[in-house]
Amino acid sequence: MSRVYTEQEQVRRDARVRMEKEGVSPYAYSWNVTGNAAGVLDSFDDALHQPGEDGTPAEPLTVSIAGRIMSRRIMGKASFFHLQDETGRIQIYVSRDDLPEGFYNTVFKKLLDIGDIVGIEGFAFRTRMGEISIHAQRLEVLAKALRPFPIVKETEDQTYNEVTDKEFRYRQRYVDLVVNPEVRETFRQRAQMITTMRRFLDDRGYVEVETPVLQPIYGGAAARPFTTHHNALNMKLYMRIADELYLKRLIVGGFDGVYEISKDFRNEGLSRFHNPEFTMMELYVAYKEYNWMMELVEEMVEHLAMTLHGSTDLQIGDNTVSFARPWKRIPLFDAIEEKTGEQLFGKNRDELAAAGKKLGLEIDDSMGSGKIIDEVFGEFVEPHLIQPTFITDYPVELSPLAKKHRSKDGLVERFEAICNGKEICNAFSELNDPDDQRERFEEQVRLGKRGDEEAMQLDEDYLRALEYGMPPTAGLGIGIDRLAMLMTNSESIRDVILFPLLRPEVDESDTDDSGSGEGTSSSAS
């Protein structure tokens, strides 16, 4: 069943047919690319390359490039258009007499459209108006675009056709990338960030590993998992919510430093800061503890800012954020006291509940003391931490995999780095006492039975690994998407994930005149 084409689509399809009749393939097999737009613009030298009176330069800067037609200015016997490749845009000059007989008047003028992909061979020159351009000596159609692009057209005081519909941009990211160069730049920066991070870790001798995405027992974080099923073994499997427990098994196995950069999956709502699948970097280093890890985080993130932007100070939203070392370090309870005036350390559950209510929070009976503390922190402290700050020493009940604090009772050696009001990493001195770990797991199981859907499961194999002995270890998890948001000054996680999860699209060709509902929308209430 065929779709009804819009007028502009029909025009393009007709052009494709006519092109084939002219013996011009609308879909070529390859093109020998020897340069790109940015390269030509950079290397053009008027003294060497600009043609003289006879029209040809003494030392021509010849190039073969390919890209998409982004604008057209068609005139009688010569025309201009802009070609966009991955590096940018460059103007192309086409003259009738430089192309095969008839090609200019039929194919070029009538059958090519904005959005079509073409290959150009020619030499660079500067036009009378001063724009470095390529004088085409050969032009070949490489791919016909059958749908029109909402190509942005900018003038000094106006912008036409800019697609502002976020849904359109996320659903048809391929169009977004063509039309909005800054989107390409964002994802290039994201890639550079990950490459830089990987090199930073490799240089220190840590081994990049891959651990299972499909896990019989999920663990390492507090979250609801996606579940799936393996047919041959007839077993329930979970998509991982964290890499942690497998990576620490590798520390038991004798690796002194391992890391993994990969997707985790959490069955939760969507927001500006949450996508159900997201990228995490986890690192575990033997014989180290959390103070050491704070220094590594500072050094790495400062290095990222310098590599990507050449500065430690970045403009993020309305704020200037400085990633220059050292970052401020404040114990969690001191930070809460600083912002609220309440010293919560050492208080029991009821006292905490009272303090929370006094601060105006809604506290219900299901909330444990850890939850209340977390709530107070999230409400009164976290949003106000703009400059990167390490918050340290969390309550043990919030941190079932972290080692007890060496000097503060009831706390663990854990830190989070907060920046621009959001957590960017979570780390601790890893708990390596198998008996303590078993008790923590058992407490989680109790919470799970009481209805906490995010409680961890008891992982016997992990405990068995710890019983063989795990060296003291520092562990770290960094949310790559959140860090990319900071590094690219993006306000939504969807702007740093190429294809964010969206509600399924209604099929545009589905005419659905059946009338009988499929039971999807009826009887809501």
Add this chain to the structure above:
RNA sequence: GAUCCCGUAGCUCAGCUGGCAGAGCAUCUGACUUUUAAUCAGAGGGUCCCAGGUUCGAGCCCUGGCGGGAUCACCA
């Protein structure tokens, strides 16, 4: 899940107090050999998100639904 806002041409958006559906860009036809918002002359293009209701008359008002965005909740 809650609240608020939005849905009109391919894109961005106007549309008054309810009275013939509009603009720019894009598209089509013609002219033009250095244009760059090319220019000039002409033309076409609409399920006004969907379904009801009120009305002589609905893009506009009312009800319900669908879709999207923002904020909140959830999510250490």
